Amino acid sequence: QPKRHPNETAKTERLKDFTVDNDGQKLTTNTGLHVAEDEHSLKAGVRGPTLMEDFHFREKMTHFDHERIPERIVHARGAGAHGYFQAYEPLTELTEAGFLQDPSKQTPVFVRFSTVAGSRGSADTVRDVRGFAVKFYTEEGNFDLVGNNMPVFFIQDAMKFPDFIHAVKPEPHNEIPQAQSAHDTFWDFVVHNTETAHMVMWAMSDRSLPRSYAMMEGFGVHTFRLVNAEGKARFVKFHWKPLLGTHSLVWDEVQKLGGKDPDFNRRDLHDSIEAGRCPEWEFGIQVLEEEDEFKFGFDILDPTKLWPEELVPVRKIGKLTLNRNTDNYFAETEQIAFHPGHLVKGIDFSNDPLLQGRLFSYTDTQLSRLGGPNFNELPINRPMCPVHNNQRDGMHRMTINRGPAAYHKNGIAGGSPHPSADGYKHHQEKVEGHVTRERSDSFKDHYSQAALFWNSMSDVEKGHIVSAFSFELGHVKDKALRQAVVDMFANVSGELAAGIAANIGAASPAEADGAAGKSKSGASPALSMMNTVKTP
Ligand code: HEM
DSSP, rough: OOOOOOOOOOGGGGGGGGGOTTTTTTOTTTOOOBSOOOSOOOBTTTSOOOOOOOHHHHHHHHHHHOOOOOOOOSOOEEEEEEEEEEEEEEOOOOOOGGGOOTTTTTTTEEEEEEESOOOOTOOOTTTSSSSEEEEETTEEEEEEEEEESSSOOSOSSSSGHHHHHHHHSOTTTTTOOSSSSSSHHHHHHHHOOGGGGHHHHHHSSSSSSSOOGGGOOEEEOSSSEOOOOOOEEEEEEEEEEETOOOOBBHHHHHHHHHHHOTTTTHHHHHHHHHHHHHOEEEEEEEEEGGGGSSSSSSSSTTTTOOOTTTTTOEEEEEEEEEEEOOSSSIIITTTTOOTTTTOOOOOOOOOOOHHHHHHHHHHHHHHTTSSSSTTSSSGGGGOOOOOOOOOOOOOOOOOOSSSSSOOOTOHHHHHSSSSTTSSOOOOOOOOOOOOOOOGGGGGGOOOOHHHHHHHHSSSHHHHHHHHHHHHHHTTTOOHHHHHHHHHHHTTTOOHHHHHHHHHHOOOOOOOOGGGGGGGGGGTTTTGOSSSSSOOO
């Protein structure tokens, strides 16, 4: 059994009512009958056919036959651990979220790290984005911060997500490759969807080769809202900053580890916790007043843009510690169901069109992945607080609801369960406009922040980025496509495009330097982002 770390709180033991230990126990069937023999099926004679009436054999085999469930459509490969979150100070002025009020309170969490494109059995060490999903089991319900280790995303609108994932997943005919970016369809998607430029820069950087999950930053990516008890809302971006610092593997290490130890990152997470070296991250927020929404040269609702930390500093508001490994990978890491729409009072969404689409997708996929509408009753998904509503029945229902038929304002049940004045209320944002599929012009700058990223790199990091593009594009069969990528990234930096072109035998782009990346004022590139964004 995994060791318990001395820091562990009683609350992180909340799953123990569901755990079973077999030590010294007699073997039983699922209905509790003691079993006398478990190695030989029941036969008509010692050399005869197996008998249908062998209920122990049938049950054992049937259960085995159904052990697998569908892997996640994305982020299938993951590793998780339990821990707790503790706020540094009351955040009352910004939010009424209970878990951010009391520095003495420890809120239990479960964190699942993942790669995105590979299957459940793929290697940890591939070049890919990493998922960083945190479930806070607060006293006011579960809050899920379903983030990544990069602060932006490839696309702006959820409508393109199925297309994007089809392009990055292995080829349909032979399921090669497991890595995200090493084939024609990924790059073909990139050149036809130039909003990908910024995220591709992150993906080609060392950020996509984390040395350890404990050395990885995390980002909520989207703009959310914090809302205080008076109803005042502010925009917020969420961050995780690892106390060990951010460190990556180099490509040569990745290539070797992929063969020698494809479990490199999950082994490191497990072993560190077992050894009592508990991974820690500080929780950070960037906060913007609502009246500052249009102060920037980018749209704060655009998930391909970050808020430069020079302009909007990150305030550290608490600490996350992981201190307990799972007892059972399937029951915990596989069955956990995150959802960006699991909010608590004091936190709300923004109109980011990627976030809005995610709000539909997660429950929808979990209905099939976890077999029906009752997956929130699975031990790992249960909130710490009681659940009372009029939802009933369905596949695998575990709760035994008592009382009469369930409907609202049920007089026979004394009106319970009843909505309460202190319940969750959506922020009363004013919205207006015509129904349209058009996107605001403020989402149309695809290169400025990609160039900002490139310009912020050291020479060594730039070298790694050029090598990464060159390696990945070297696997692209279509020569015209390789050239199209080089030409596209000339909009980020001429130096970058020329470096790639020289390595892969493409023509150096005509444009000498990525104009988009140059700061016209000579000021820091981040400060050149301080222009008023034009919205319709
Ligand atoms: C997992 C959809 C964008 C982070 C998933 C899953 C789906 C999905 C269907 C599988 C969930 C499950 O089976 O339980 C989408 C859609 C997106 C989108 C439709 C865009 C429209 C993003 C973005 C982020 C992100 C922008 C990061 C901010 C994650 C993470 C997981 C995940 C971390 C794994 C959660 C876990 O560990 O179980 N996504 N996703 N996704 N997604 Fe997204």
